[in-house]
Amino acid sequence: MAASVGRICRAGLLKSPHVPTINQFSSLSTTREWTKGRKALLGTIGMLAGGAGALLLALDRSVRASDLELHPPKHVWSHSGMFSSLDHASVRRGYEVYKQVCAACHSMRFIAYRNLVGVTHTEEEAKAEAEEQMVLDGPNEQGEMFKRPGKLSDYFPSPYPNEEAARAANNGAYPPDLSYIVSARHGGEDYIFALLTGYCDAPAGVVLREGQYFNPYFPGGAISMAQALYNEAMEYTDGTPATASQLAKDISTFLKWTAEPEHDDRKKMLMKAIGIFSFLMAITYYIKRMKFSTLKTRKIEFRPKEK
């Protein structure tokens, strides 16, 4: 095997590969025979084509006039950084906003009161929150359903018994479940914030049906949810001034938490992973150098057989 490879490649296998220099390459070029005029012409055509392509791309990027929708601006959230946790005081205020405003129409079926413990509320507080509402339970020994005060293990109550009832109460539009809404919409919490604060008068030519409102951030512009947040729409228990933008910011942060309850742990894990893996990388590199050092310092000598 080795002998036949050697016969095919001769000594070339052992030598460093022959790399032609730039000068050698240019002597191989077929454009050398071209006249000056031809070179100039082809060069101009090439430049024009490239420039036109770049211009088209830039125009497409900047205008995007084809869709009737405003993309939400990016905000600097206090949890935007690579290692930044959620602001739990804000999550707590966001829960108050959800409970007092959004819960009138939107369900949040995948969050239970026990999830609040150690995130926004103490255990006693979460229990008190749960007990505030009556939950349908049963059946008891008589086979009847009964109502009881909520427990930590109960999920947030839904405002409507089913989707049809929700549609009937909202002009046929279904208020989506908010548990995972931040993950379910492009733009995430930026979108929620922009949507809640972005209501304005419909521009001329936009027709809104009964029960519809204009919101440029909502795809299509006509949304069946009325503006929900106004200055002083409610009061915070921690005394933060309840401006519309403060309410929107807090509810967006809260919805970010409900959609990604693992958010903080994930960022902490990232930090640990970077630490551990840079350590392992360093070890791996060192071992590779060590194992190769014997190979790289070895001298190979070719001695033809003496006749």
Place this chain on the structure above:
Amino acid sequence: MGFNETVYNLIFKRTSTMALACVASAFFFERTFDLVTENLFEKINEGKLWKHIKDKYQQ
């Protein structure tokens, strides 16, 4: 006897002591590593975590 030699003779020479050393060092390494990263994370997010605000709601 140099330090390296002592370590070799006491720990690395026998498989049993070597395995024990691996387990023990993994234990201590993990404890300190977790402590360091957790403290760093809390320092970066000073005032934002539940840990930092819970005193307001507990007696």
